[in-house]
Amino acid sequence: MSLFGEFHVPAEAFALHETLRAVPDLVVEVERVVASDEILTPYFWISGVDNDAFERATASDPTVRDVRHIDDYDRSTLYCAEWTENVESLVYASTEVGVTILEASAQHDEWELRMRFTDRDGLDEFQSYCADYDIPYRLTQLFARAHPRGVGQYGLTEKQHEALVTAWEMGYFSSQTISLADVADELDITQQSLSKRLHRGHEALIGNTLAVTPPAEESSVAE
Incomplete structure (x- = not known):
């Protein structure tokens, strides 16, 4: 049975630690990681800082190379890069x-990771590897199911589910008095x-519900 773990990891034990130190307001959220020929290519969104400042910082960061600007959305920017091989990095571990990193986000000097292990032996092997190479981490939650009930049914991640439900419960979608800042403060x-x-x-909800079955055509019979 697969196991799912949530971890807090200091930036120096994962990636982008020099960049996060150089631009302390930076927020990083990994969208996906593509593996090809043993090269890990993360696609990640950044926010909170100027793109030029971010790119200057990554130029001297030993944990990434070939950083490329992909797209912009609202106040966030999508980049891709390559993780460099480092035996004492949790990325390399x-x-x-054979651990799958499902979610990863960073702010200040810490990463929050959500990882999937094939079984208990996989978790034990991962922990042994980290112990052998003095890789620090803090396991905050371990569970056997990928998501609590209701999450994942429509392609949502836990964080997306939490954001949507919290916004709905606070009245963000139905009231002019609740702002995006109010919901963000509630979620910290x-x-x-x-x-x-x-x-x-x-996008996930529409893609997995409304876009699955086309709306019924309007009746051609006159009322």
Whole structure:
């Protein structure tokens, strides 16, 4: 049975630690990681800082190379890069023991990770690897199901589900008095992160519900 773990990891044990130190207002959210010929290429959104400042910082960051600007949305920017091989990095540990990183986000000097292990042995192997190479981490939650009930049914991640439900419960979608900032404060995240989660959540919901079955054609019979 697969196991799912949520971890807090210091930036120096994962990636972009020099960049996060150089631009402390930076927020990073990994969208996906593509593996090809043993090269890991993360696609990630950044917000909170100027693109030029981010690119200057990554130029001297030893954990990434070939950083490329892909797209812009609202106040966030999508980049891709390559993780560099580092035996004492949790990125390298995950590839060595076959762990799947499902979600990853960073702010200040810490990453929050959500990872899937094939079984308990996979978790034990990962922990042994980290112990052998003194890779620090803090396991905050371990569970056997990928999502609580209701999450994942329509392609939503836990964070997207939480953002949508919280916004709905606070009346964000039905009231002019509740702002994006109010919901972001409730979730203790930035407005940019919340905007992105809501946008992706709506996209997932539409793609997995409304777009699955076309609307019925209007009747041609006159009333």
